Amino acid sequence: MKVVNILAGFALAAIPMALLAEVPRLPWGKPDLNGIWARPYVPDMSRSGRNQEGPGELPFTEAGRRNFTNYDPSKGDYTGFCLPFGLLRSMNSPDPVQFVQTEDHLALLYEQNSWFKVIKLDGKDHSIGQPLWFGNSVASWDGDTLVITTNEFNGKTRLDTLGHPHSDQMVTTERFTRLDENRLQYEVTINDPVYYTKPWTNKRIFLQQDAFELIEYSCEEYNVSVWEGRIKPPDYDNF
Numbered sequence: 012m013k014v015v016n017i018l019a020g021f022a023l024a025a026i027p028m029a030l031l032a033e034v035p036r037l038p039w040g041k042p043d044l045n046g047i048w049a050r051p052y053v054p055d056m057s058r059s060g061r062n063q064e065g066p067g068e069l070p071f072t073e074a075g076r077r078n079f080t081n082y083d084p085s086k087g088d089y090t091g092f093c094l095p096f097g098l099l100r101s102m103n104s105p106d107p108v109q110f111v112q113t114e115d116h117l118a119l120l121y122e123q124n125s126w127f128k129v130i131k132l133d134g135k136d137h138s139i140g141q142p143l144w145f146g147n148s149v150a151s152w153d154g155d156t157l158v159i160t161t162n163e164f165n166g167k168t169r170l171d172t173l174g175h176p177h178s179d180q181m182v183t184t185e186r187f188t189r190l191d192e193n194r195l196q197y198e199v200t201i202n203d204p205v206y207y208t209k210p211w212t213n214k215r216i217f218l219q220q221d222a223f224e225l226i227e228y229s230c231e232e233y234n235v236s237v238w239e240g241r242i243k244p245p246d247y248d249n250f
Contacts, residue, residue: 034155034189037112042155042189044110044117047225048217050197052105054172056213063215075176075206082174087245089167092237093124093230094245095144097168098161098183101126102199108217109225117150117157122225130159138163142179157187167247170201178205193219 035043051062058065071079090096096104106122119128126145131137134151142165150159166179181203188196195217202210236242 033191035192037114039114041114041152042157044112044157044187044189044195047107047109047220047223048195049107049220050102050105050217051215053103053213053215056099056103056171056175056201062218063213065213066211069175070208070211072204072206072208075203078176078206079174082169082176084174087243089169089245091234091242092244093234095126095168096123097164098128098145099170099177099199099201100168100172101145102185102197103171106228107220107223107225120225122228124230125228132157142166144168146183153186155188159185159187161185167245176206177201177203180205190216195219 037043051060053060053063053065056065057067057069059067069075084091090100095101101121101123102108104121104123108122109120111118111120115132117130117132119130121127128145128148130148130150132150132152134149136147136149138147142163144165144167146161147163148159148161150157152158160182161184162182164177164179164181166177166181168177169175170177181201184200184202186196186198188198190196196214197217198212198214200210200212201207231237234242
C-alpha cells in the first residue's frame with residue numbers, strides 16, 4: 012500500500028504489472044469499478060493538466076475549425092439552458108460520478124443534473140435506432156479493461172466547456188482500467204470524420220472517494236438567467 016500511496020498523483024505513464032495485479036476484483040473475476048470517483052475537470056480536451064493528458068492541437072477539418080471558431084455560447088448555451096450535457100461533456104465535468112457494476116451491467120450515475128447511463132456488458136448492440144444525447148453504447152471486456160464504444164449521437168452537444176464540436180457521426184471509444192485500490196485510468200478516443208481529420212485521444216485518472224456521497228442536483232431550480240431570458244436556447248440550425 013505504501014507504493015500505491017506514493018503514486019497517487021502520478022503523471023500518466025506505464026503501470027507496472029505488479030500493481031495491476033492488486034486491483035480489487037468481483038466474485039466473477041473482473042476488476043471492481045464500483046464506487047464514487049472524483050474526476051479532474053476537463054474544460055479543454057486538447058490540453059494536459061493534473062491527472063489528465065490531452066493531444067495538443069486538435070486535427071480539425073475545415074468544417075470543424077469553422078464550427079469551433081464561430082462558436083459563441085452567449086448566442087445559445089445549451090448547458091446553461093439545462094439541456095443534457097451529452098456523454099463527453101458529462102465525463103469532463105468536475106462533479107463526482109458513481110459507478111454501479113454488476114456482472115451484466117454498468118450504471119454511471121452523474122451528480123451533474125442527476126443524469127445516468129446504464130450499459131449492458133454483453134458486447135451486443137442494443138440500439139433503439141434513433142440518435143441520443145448520450146449515444147448508443149456497446150461494452151465488452153478487453154482483459155481487465157472495460158471498453159465502451161458509443162455512436163448514434165444526436166449532434167446537439169459539445170465535447171467540453173470550451174466548445175470543441177462533434178457531429179452526429181462521432182464514434183467514441185472509452186477504456187476504463189482499474190489501476191489499484193484508489194485509481195481508475197480513463198481513456199477516450201474521438202473519431203469524427205466530419206470535424207476531425209483523424210482520431211485523437213484524451214487520458215485522465217479518476218480517484219476513488221470514501222468521504223462523500225452524490226447529492227441531488229437540479230439545473231432548473233433558481234436558474235434566474237434562464238427565467239429572465241439572459242440564457243437563450245441554442246439555435247441548432249446554426250449549431
